[in-house]
Amino acid sequence: MKSWKKYLMLFASVVVLQMTGFYALEQYLTPSGETSSFSAVAVAKVSVPIEEHLQPPDTALLYDIDAKGKTMAYYTHQSQVVITNQKKQTLGLFDLEGAQYLQWMDNGKTLFYFVHHWGKYTFGVYKVAEQELVPLYDMESGNRVSIEQLFKSQYAQSIYFLYTEDGQKRLGFYESMFGFKSIGLNGFEPKKTWFDEKENILSIQDEVGVVHRYQNGREMPAKSSAQN
Amino acid sequence: MRMKKWLKRTGLLFSLFTYLLVSSVLLVFYGPFEHLRAMVVGSILTSRHPQYAEYFLSEEKLKQYQPLAMDAAAAGSADAEALNNYSDIHDNSIDVIPIDEKLFTGKLMIVKDPKRLHVEVTQHLNDVGELVSDMADRTNAVAAVNAGGFLDVSGHGTGGIPLGLTISHGKTVVSPTNAPIIGFNQAGALVIGNYNKEDIASLHLTEAVSFGPQLVDKGQGLITNGDGGWGRSARSAIGQRSDGAVLLLVVQGRGTGGIGATLKDIEQVMLENGAMTAANLDGGFSSEMWQDGSLTVPPSNPLGERPVATAFVVTKN
Numbered sequence: 001m002k003s004w005k006k007y008l009m010l011f012a013s014v015v016v017l018q019m020t021g022f023y024a025l026e027q028y029l030t031p032s033g034e035t036s037s038f039s040a041v042a043v044a045k046v047s048v049p050i051e052e053h054l055q056p057p058d059t060a061l062l063y064d065i066d067a068k069g070k071t072m073a074y075y076t077h078q079s080q081v082v083i084t085n086q087k088k089q090t091l092g093l094f095d096l097e098g099a100q101y102l103q104w105m106d107n108g109k110t111l112f113y114f115v116h117h118w119g120k121y122t123f124g125v126y127k128v129a130e131q132e133l134v135p136l137y138d139m140e141s142g143n144r145v146s147i148e149q150l151f152k153s154q155y156a157q158s159i160y161f162l163y164t165e166d167g168q169k170r171l172g173f174y175e176s177m178f179g180f181k182s183i184g185l186n187g188f189e190p191k192k193t194w195f196d197e198k199e200n201i202l203s204i205q206d207e208v209g210v211v212h213r214y215q216n217g218r219e220m221p222a223k224s225s226a227q228n
Numbered sequence: 229m230r231m232k233k234w235l236k237r238t239g240l241l242f243s244l245f246t247y248l249l250v251s252s253v254l255l256v257f258y259g260p261f262e263h264l265r266a267m268v269v270g271s272i273l274t275s276r277h278p279q280y281a282e283y284f285l286s287e288e289k290l291k292q293y294q295p296l297a298m299d300a301a302a303a304g305s306a307d308a309e310a311l312n313n314y315s316d317i318h319d320n321s322i323d324v325i326p327i328d329e330k331l332f333t334g335k336l337m338i339v340k341d342p343k344r345l346h347v348e349v350t351q352h353l354n355d356v357g358e359l360v361s362d363m364a365d366r367t368n369a370v371a372a373v374n375a376g377g378f379l380d381v382s383g384h385g386t387g388g389i390p391l392g393l394t395i396s397h398g399k400t401v402v403s404p405t406n407a408p409i410i411g412f413n414q415a416g417a418l419v420i421g422n423y424n425k426e427d428i429a430s431l432h433l434t435e436a437v438s439f440g441p442q443l444v445d446k447g448q449g450l451i452t453n454g455d456g457g458w459g460r461s462a463r464s465a466i467g468q469r470s471d472g473a474v475l476l477l478v479v480q481g482r483g484t485g486g487i488g489a490t491l492k493d494i495e496q497v498m499l500e501n502g503a504m505t506a507a508n509l510d511g512g513f514s515s516e517m518w519q520d521g522s523l524t525v526p527p528s529n530p531l532g533e534r535p536v537a538t539a540f541v542v543t544k545n
Contacts, residue, residue, distance in 0.1 A: 014244055018251065022261055029263035104523050107361055109523055110532035125530050129523040134530045153388040155356065155518075157513060157529050190314070198356060198386055 003017045054086060064111075071108025071128075075099045083111070083128060085187040092128050101147045105159075112159070114147050121145045123161075124175075137180040140165075150194060156200040160214065162190060171202075173217035188212070203215075257284040269293040270459045290304060295457030296491060298377075301408035301442035302450070302505070304421030305432075311431075314416035314472035317341045320545040322371065324524070331460065334479030335517055335525050336501060337371060339542050342416035342474045345377060347396045347435040350388060357387015357535030359526040364518050369541035373464055373521040374474045375408070376437025377510050377538035390537035392438020393428065397409060404428050404438075405452045410466060411436025411508045418468035419509045420445070437509075437538050443467075443495040444506035456491025462515040462528040463489050467498045467506030468539060475503055476540065478517040478525040488528075510536065 007206045054072040056063035063074035071091065073083045081099065082192050083092035085108070098117035111126040113133075124135035133161050139145055145164040150161040158175040169190060172185040188206035213220040235371040255261065256268050272281040274295055283292055319340035327334040339345060348367055350358040357378065364372035379389040391409035395401070404425045411419050420442050421460055442450055442469060462481035468474055476496055481488020489497075491508060498506040509515075513534045517525035527533050 010240075010244075011247075014248065018248060018255075022252075022255055022259070022264065026261040026264050029267060078403040105366075106359065106532040109361065109526065110530075125532070127526055129528070136530060145462055152531065154359075154533070154535050157531050159531060174531075176531060 004193075014051075021168070024149075037146070054084070062102050064097060064104050064106040066106070066108040068107050069145055071104070073104065073111050075102060079212065081111070081113070081126065083126075083198050094126065094131075094133060096126075097109075101150070104148050105152050106154070112150060116145070123147075123172075136174060136176075139180075151193075151195040151202055153197050153200045155197060156216070158200070158216070160195070160202045162193065162204075171204075171214060173214070175217070178217075183214065183217065183219065185212070250457040253284075254515075266293060266455055267459065270295065270457050273457060273472065274459060275541040290453050293457055294454075296441045296451065298440045299407055300450070301420065301422045301440055302445040304409075304419065304423040304427070311413060311415070311417040311419065312470075312472065314342050314488050317343070317412075317416065317472050320344075322542065324519070327477070329486070329493070330427050331351075331490040332479045332481060332493065334477065334489075335407055336497065337373070337476040337517065337519070337542075338469075338501075339371070339474045340472070342412060342418065342468065342472050344542050344545075345412055345416075345435065345474055346541050346543060347393060347394065347411075347437055348372070348539045349390065349396045349401050349539050350535070352388055353390075353401065353537075355386070355388045357385075357537050358514055359533045359535055360539045361477055361523065361533060363539045367541055368544060371516050371517070371542040372475075372539045373466075373478055373509070374441045374514045375464075375466075375540045377407075387537050390437070393436050394438070397432050397537075398434045401545065407438035408440040408442055408507065409433070409438055410440075410509070412413050416468065416472055418474065418505055419504050425519060433531070435540075437468055438538075439509050440507060441491070442505075442507045444498050444503045445492065447499075447504045449495045449499055451492050451495050454492070456490050456495075459494070461488055461511050462487035462513070463491075463494050463511040464509040464515045465494045465498060466507055466509055467501075467503035469502040470504050475501055475506065476517065476542075478515050478520040480515070480525060480528050481512075482528050509540075 034082040040069045054065050056074045059077055060074035065072045071085050073081055075081050079097040081094055081096045084090055092115055093106060096113060096115060099113055099114040101114035103112045109128050114123045122135050123137055126133050145163060145165050147161050147163045152159045161172045163170055163172055169185045173181045190204045191207050192205040200215055256265055269281055270293055272278060274292060321330050321340050323338040325336040327336055328394045335442055348363040360372050360374050377391040378387050379385050379391060388403050391489035394402035395411060408422050412435045413419060413432050414434055428505050460481055477523050479489045480486060513529040516527045517522055
């Protein structure tokens with residue numbers, strides 16, 4: 001085939017592909033003209049069973065109870081997470097092989113998890129209302145990773161977690177718009193941590209008393225513990 | 229020879245890339261793809277650099293995509309007598325209708341007795357906000373949705389400071405500003421519109437927040453051009469039918485429930501369900517619906533609920 005014919009075919013393919021892409025995008029963005037067929041659902045009244053103090057079963061490998069003490073998530077030997085409330089209702093049950101960390105983000109509605117499965121470390125959330133696992137980020141595989149502490153800023157809608165990667169302490173930061181960011185602690189060992197949720201500042205005091213402060217995934221100028 | 233081949237290939241790739249870039253820009257701004265153009269231009273106009281849109285479209289054409297101002301609302305009449313009286317409604321039922329559209333999903337809650345609606349304000353006023361579920365729990369409510377706006381600099385507000393007129397259980401929490409009001413009077417009429425500050429007292433509002441724009445007035449949609457220009461997102465809205473029933477609509481966006489709704493979509497749902505008046509409430513990560521202990525429309529942020537300043541709660545019978 002003559003070379004100009006080859007170029008013409010290549011160009012034509014690109015144009016067709018481009019137009020198909022645009023057409024598909026336009027179709028996707030076009031609202032459906034039909035009205036959905038609705039089915040009215042009346043609000044049912046249920047009798048309220050006696051509430052109990054939540055206690056994980058002895059067999060639970062990991063567990064967390066929300067701040068109000070109303071909802072509990074625990075991890076079983078069968079690699080499943082069970083979510084129950086004080087009324088002994090099961091609000092969620094799902095497979096989560098390799099779970100290493102569980103923590104409620106709010107009042108029993110959103111559960112943070114961290115798993116090591118098939119050599120890959122992943123963190124994400126389980127949304128109880130939607131009964132859905134939402135993986136948020138796959139961390140670099142190949143290294144040994146474990147989460148030690150998690151901090152959530154409800155106001156800034158972000159999380160920090162202190163974690164160890166191959167023996168090195170690091171700080172993870174996640175925000176849904178900007179994704180994940182890992183920050184090295186430059187070899188210092190955290191001695192004390194505290195989180196100012198309103199200011200969205202995580203403070204980590206090292207062995208010599210220096211306070212390292214982090215905001216929106218960035219380290220702020222350090223100040224000594226005496227200033228706090 | 230090898231160098232010549234490499235140069236030829238690089239040149240070809242560069243030309244293709246340039247062609248794709250230039251032609252895509254031309255197709256978006258001047259091609260036949262109206263919805264795509266509306267989304268792109270709307271995003272530019274609501275970004276920090278709206279002037280970039282002027283490089284491509286005329287002032288006249290851009291008007292079509294201009295985002296509706298938050299304070300766009302019908303001028304309210306100070307005549308409180310003209311408002312409907314729903315004092316005699318004693319129907320305690322609530323219906324919930326699933327909304328399942330191509331680009332968004334959510335729920336429409338219909339509360340038959342409008343007098344069951346109250347504005348709840350964060351108990352940490354002027355400090356931090358409160359979760360809608362906490363407000364609902366605290367007040368022993370059966371349902372709740374997020375309501376008015378709050379001070380939110382760069383999306384990092386704590387939800388502690390409501391913006392605009394806020395009235396809860398007859399008590400004025402924040403004095404009126406120029407923002408449209410969304411409130412209920414003693415007789416259960418939903419009052420939406422721009423009112424003179426001095427006329428507001430005559431409305432005898434017992435509950436109110438501020439947000440906008442108004443979407444429906446006297447049974448007519450107020451978005452006459454384009455889709456409202458706010459793009460697609462999670463949204464909340466409130467409306468009232470002629471029989472007094474209150475419509476609480478919450479749809480998801482940027483999450484598992486679709487990419488979200490435009491203001492026009494919300495207006496459409498309200499009109500289809502008989503709204504005589506309706507307004508947009510605070511949206512995005514604030515949007516959520518709570519009922520009987522669970523989030524029936526969860527917030528779109530995967531990290532969970534966001535503290536807000538105000539919520540509309542539905543009290544028990």
